[in-house]
Amino acid sequence: MFYHLSKRVLQYNACHELYKYEQRTLLKNQWPNFAYIAVLRLVHQETVMNVFDRRAKLLQKTRASNLDNVELYDYLKDEVGYRLTDRIFDIKRSFHKVIDLGCGRGSASKNVLSDCVENLIMCDMSESMLEKAVLPEESVKVSKIVVDEEDLPFEENSMDMVMSNLSLHWVNNLPGTFAQVLKCLKNDGVFLGSVFGGDTLFELRASLQLAETERAGGISPHISPFTDVRDIGGLLNQAGFTMLTIDCDEIIVKYPSMFELMWDLKGMAENNCTWARSHHLRKEVMIAASAIYKEMYGTDEHIPATFQILYFVAWKPDPSQPKPAKRGSATHSLDSLGEIITGKEKVP
Numbered sequence: 001m002f003y004h005l006s007k008r009v010l011q012y013n014a015c016h017e018l019y020k021y022e023q024r025t026l027l028k029n030q031w032p033n034f035a036y037i038a039v040l041r042l043v044h045q046e047t048v049m050n051v052f053d054r055r056a057k058l059l060q061k062t063r064a065s066n067l068d069n070v071e072l073y074d075y076l077k078d079e080v081g082y083r084l085t086d087r088i089f090d091i092k093r094s095f096h097k098v099i100d101l102g103c104g105r106g107s108a109s110k111n112v113l114s115d116c117v118e119n120l121i122m123c124d125m126s127e128s129m130l131e132k133a134v135l136p137e138e139s140v141k142v143s144k145i146v147v148d149e150e151d152l153p154f155e156e157n158s159m160d161m162v163m164s165n166l167s168l169h170w171v172n173n174l175p176g177t178f179a180q181v182l183k184c185l186k187n188d189g190v191f192l193g194s195v196f197g198g199d200t201l202f203e204l205r206a207s208l209q210l211a212e213t214e215r216a217g218g219i220s221p222h223i224s225p226f227t228d229v230r231d232i233g234g235l236l237n238q239a240g241f242t243m244l245t246i247d248c249d250e251i252i253v254k255y256p257s258m259f260e261l262m263w264d265l266k267g268m269a270e271n272n273c274t275w276a277r278s279h280h281l282r283k284e285v286m287i288a289a290s291a292i293y294k295e296m297y298g299t300d301e302h303i304p305a306t307f308q309i310l311y312f313v314a315w316k317p318d319p320s321q322p323k324p325a326k327r328g329s330a331t332h333s334l335d336s337l338g339e340i341i342t343g344k345e346k347v348p
Contacts, residue, residue: 050172051225054125054150056273057170061126064269065105070132073267074105079251080309081107081165084194087313088116088163091190095160099123101181102149102167104269106133114139117161123147124167129269149177154184161185163192166309169226170273178239188318191241197248197308198228203297204261204289204305211289220278232312241314243321249309254302258290261305 064070085108088095096118100109103122112120119141124130125148135142147153149164149171162181171177181191205223212219233246255261265271293303315321332340339345 051274052170052172053273053275054148054170054172057269058125060266060271060273061104061124061129061269064267065126065129065132067267070105070267073264074107076251076253076268076307077104077107077166080194081109082111083249083309084108084163084165084192084311085111087192087311088112088161091116094118097121097159097161099154099159099162099184101147101152101162101164103133104129104165104167106135108163108165109142110134110136112136112140119143121145125149152177152180152184156183157186159184159186159189161190161192165194166196168193169195169224174227175235175239178235178241182240182316185316187316188320189316191236191314191316192312194309194311195232196226197310198226199250199306199308200226202306203293203303204258207258207289207293207296208285210292211285215282215285215288221274221276222272222278222281224272224274226308227310229310232310236312236314240317242317243313243315245313247311249311251307251309253305253307255305256302258293258303259286261303 064073067073094116098112098117098119099121100106100112101123103109103124106122109120109122114137117136117140120136120143122130122133122142122144123146124133125146127146130144130146133144145153149167150173162185168174168177178191185191201223208222209219212222229246229248233244236244253261255264297304332345336345
């Protein structure tokens with residue numbers, strides 16, 4: 001076992017070194033050997049972590065879309081979708097072709113206005129979820145396509161904006177998806193998105209871990225891993241995006257108990273789909289977790305559930321975009337900022 005683990009580590013390190021060599025080659029040589037570079041990229045792609053069972057997620061989304069009262073579970077994604085699309089109005093521009101990647105039931109698309117968007121392409125991996133998606137106002141031209149977020153079928157330099165609302169946290173190869181989004185965007189196109197942050201459902205995660213440690217003598221990954229602010233910024237930069245804007249928000253929802261929270265997560269199709277997940281959670285563990293949750297975080301009336309939301313805006317590079325001034329080109333020191341504001345010192 002130790003031999004196989006060491007072999008895996010050595011393989012990963014070798015692939016990582018080959019990938020770094022590829023990047024240095026691209027910088028040093030304007031016309032590299034593209035066949036050799038393709039081989040290096042193929043080797044690097046084999047190290048992509050396969051964390052999520054995408055087929056299980058498709059089944060979860062399909063089952064959730066077929067619920068009789070599916071609209072009752074849209075409250076969180078509707079709120080985040082409204083806050084996400086509100087950022088479109090901050091961009092003083094009209095977008096001809098826009099993709100809503102992982103649209104779900106249209107929590108973001110339904111807030112799109114014709115003043116900003118002319119043609120909207122709604123995409124989701126679940127056909128039944130896509131069929132029941134709420135449409136925006138009639139003046140916006142809408143088309144629906146079944147698309148896997150890990151394999152985008154769009155042409156290069158064909159879209160003005162891509163947005164995604166609470167969908168990308170289930171993608172295995174997130175750097176690959178970012179690279180595909182960058183490829184399909186036109187120059188100076190914008191990528192607008194929201195994902196769950198690392199502190200999402202920390203109360204539920206801690207309660208289940210404590211209860212399972214006590215009752216079963218170990219823990220299983222019942223809450224899927226989420227990304228961090230620094231990770232999102234680094235991955236977007238690595239993909240080639242520029243002028244990044246990332247901000248964080250927290251939404252706290254109160255539930256009567258842990259069981260209502262878990263029921264709503266299932267209705268949102270946000271239940272766990274990692275390959276390492278446990279397919280069975282014992283009744284005594286759930287009862288113990290509910291008691292721990294209420295004792296540590298709740299009151300007699302309710303328990304809180306924290307959803308950390310990361311919003312990002314990223315742009316595809318273009319020569320027309322503003323660029324930072326050259327180092328050493330400043331004409332004033334920050335020490336004189338107060339005098340400039342009060343008018344004692346004038347700026348040329």
